[in-house]
Amino acid sequence: MTLATNPGDLVLDSFAGSGTTGAVAHKMGRGWIMVELGEHCHTHIIPRLKKVIDGEDPGGITKAVDWKGGGGFRYYRLAPSLLEKDTWGNWVINRDYNAAMLAEALCKLEGFVYAPSDTLYWQHGYSTESDFIYITTANLNHEQLEQLSDEVGPERSLLVLCTAFRARADLYSNLTVKKIPRQVLSRCEWGRDDYSARVENLPRATPEPGQMELFDKEESP
Numbered sequence: 130m131t132l133a134t135n136p137g138d139l140v141l142d143s144f145a146g147s148g149t150t151g152a153v154a155h156k157m158g159r160g161w162i163m164v165e166l167g168e169h170c171h172t173h174i175i176p177r178l179k180k181v182i183d184g185e186d187p188g189g190i191t192k193a194v195d196w197k198g199g200g201g202f203r204y205y206r207l208a209p210s211l212l213e214k215d216t217w218g219n220w221v222i223n224r225d226y227n228a229a230m231l232a233e234a235l236c237k238l239e240g241f242v243y244a245p246s247d248t249l250y251w252q253h254g255y256s257t258e259s260d261f262i263y264i265t266t267a268n269l270n271h272e273q274l275e276q277l278s279d280e281v282g283p284e285r286s287l288l289v290l291c292t293a294f295r296a297r298a299d300l301y302s303n304l305t306v307k308k309i310p311r312q313v314l315s316r317c318e319w320g321r322d323d324y325s326a327r328v329e330n331l332p333r334a335t336p337e338p339g340q341m342e343l344f345d346k347e348e349s350p
């Protein structure tokens with residue numbers, strides 16, 4: 130550790146195992162990022178690092194560096210891929226995604242801040258104080274979109290990402306209505322290690338008027 134890093138450096142161990150790298154880095158004043166595929170996070174790493182932080186991990190270099198405890202860490206669980214291939218090889222939304230996970234992922238991809246409202250079902254996030262995003266797996270018809278448009282009102286605008294819609298998308302001046310899959314696919318380069326390159330709020334194309342086909346309804350296994 131002393132050969133290759135200085136205090137304050139970040140140490141990465143992407144095969145964390147029992148978490149020794151992080152424990153040593155922590156005691157030596159380095160920042161650390163550990164990644165682990167297995168259950169070791171829960172069985173070994175988190176309990177161990179908690180002990181390190183509480184000054185209750187006497188092993189290793191504790192004495193040599195006079196470690197007394199302190200600091201902290203954050204733990205994240207990676208979500209599964211947003212898209213998966215169905216039996217026909219088409220990209221479809223991963224079945225493991227529930228509505229809340231889908232909403233959060235698509236907010237990020239569209240450049241909105243995920244902030245679901247407790248009171249307004251159609252506010253899942255915002256880009257400005259008057260521009261909002263609504264994500265739904267529903268197939269929206271004209272009546273539903275009209276009601277949505279009324280609720281949004283003239284002072285606000287709403288991007289509606291839905292699985293499909295049966296209405297003319299250009300009828301509602303305060304709504305931009307889009308189908309999810311094409312949007313997802315056009316913003317991402319799936320299968321790459323770094324998905325951030327195209328995650329940005331690009332200018333929005335004018336939606337095509339007319340009825341749209343149901344996304345993946347017939348294609349799903």
Ligand SMILES: C[S@@+](CC[C@H](N)C(=O)[O-])C[C@H]1O[C@@H](n2cnc3c(N)ncnc32)[C@H](O)[C@@H]1O
Nearest residue numbers: 142143144145146147148149150164165166167
């Ligand atoms: C030998 S241990 C690593 C020991 C650790 N680096 C240390 O210094 O004590 C290897 C670990 O890598 C994990 N692993 C294997 N493939 C992985 C992957 N693709 N992503 C994250 N962790 C992985 C295994 O579950 C295992 O716990």
